[in-house]
Amino acid sequence: MACDSCTTSEADRFNPSFDTAFTVFLFGLTVPAGLLLAAWALPWQKRHAARRALLAVLAPVSVLALYLLFAGLVDWP
Numbered sequence: 001m002a003c004d005s006c007t008t009s010e011a012d013r014f015n016p017s018f019d020t021a022f023t024v025f026l027f028g029l030t031v032p033a034g035l036l037l038a039a040w041a042l043p044w045q046k047r048h049a050a051r052r053a054l055l056a057v058l059a060p061v062s063v064l065a066l067y068l069l070f071a072g073l074v075d076w077p
Contacts, residue, residue, distance in 0.1 A: 010077040021073035028066045032059040 039055035042048045 013075045014077055017073060017075040021070045024073060025066060025070045028069070029063075031066070032062045035059040035062060 035055045036059045039052045039059070042052050042055075
């Protein structure tokens with residue numbers, strides 16, 4: 001459906017690359033989840049506040065990087 005207007009050769013390139021990129025994206029989502037879990041799991045003491053904040057900020061940044069990786073892996077028609 002994402003490539004309904006594609007020619008056969010474009011669809012033959014698009015579909016496998018999209019499947020691969022989507023798989024990488026799904027497995028890559030463990031990185032931001034791990035960052036958020038690590039930020040939450042650090043002891044709630046003042047000396048760990050900077051680390052918790054850094055991990056919490058890196059989570060959405062890693063999602064953006066993951067999206068850019070996804071867009072780069074797909075052979076767009």
